[in-house]
Amino acid sequence: MKQVQASQEAVFAKVSDLSNLQALKERMAEPDAQAKMAEQVGEDKVSQVAQYLENVSFDRDTITFGGSPMGDICLKVVEREEPKCVKMEGQGTPIPLNLWIQVVANGEEAAAIRVTLRAELNFFIRQMVSKPLQQAADGIAEMLSRIDYNN
Template identity: 40%
Template sequence: MVQFESTVKHIPYSQERVYNKLSDLSNLESVRDRLDMMKDKFGGKIEDLSFDRDSLTLKVQGINLTLRIIEREPMKCVKFEGDKTPVPLNLWIQILPVTEAEAKIKVTIRAEVNMFMKAMISKPLQEGVERLADMLAMIPY
């Protein structure tokens, strides 16, 4: 089991607004244009992105990855589980209040991999968790 954590990102919106947006993935429709810009920033590695209320599917370098929400802890955390991902993984987004109008988030990924796989995926997963946190910090909530 390996775990990767993003740095903490500050968001100029309340904890409640951030949670409400991220706990229902269909809310991301309003930021689809921005997500397309982010795809460019990732150097074309993200080829496709689709989502509904409870799941998010992205195609990265020809591999489809689906993350499904498995738990919602109101205002604090949204937990995801990989669905048919190449390695078993969980991802969660923690949301903490800073002030009435500001929150901070941290993204964590935990994956079940052997030592050989760990050496191969450590760098991409650490970069991925950091980029995801950056992307979440840019969304207008």
């Protein structure tokens, strides 16, 4: 879980409209933001994230990841449970995929974000990809924790 200094309602308002994530993508392209992030996670990670974000697009209900060998992969909002949870499902994914963004109140002006990524995998594939899937969920949570929810 990642802690943020904003109310549960403010966080939910931002994460429930996925087009708000476009601002984060644009901010990541700024040299100042990249330098600040590099201090925390290292330059190699920053360039990796920046390159990855080049092929990502957002609208209110979807995040589309382009440039995959399998074609575009899309996560579409299927449920909004205000102010607690946004549930998404994979569209065009080779396996059934779900992503949940949970927002938990932690006082009046603080909240915690938990990202859960679930994929229906057989035992052998699960052994190979469970760690990268967890890293993806953790990376999304980290990205969401860097948003300014009070503006």
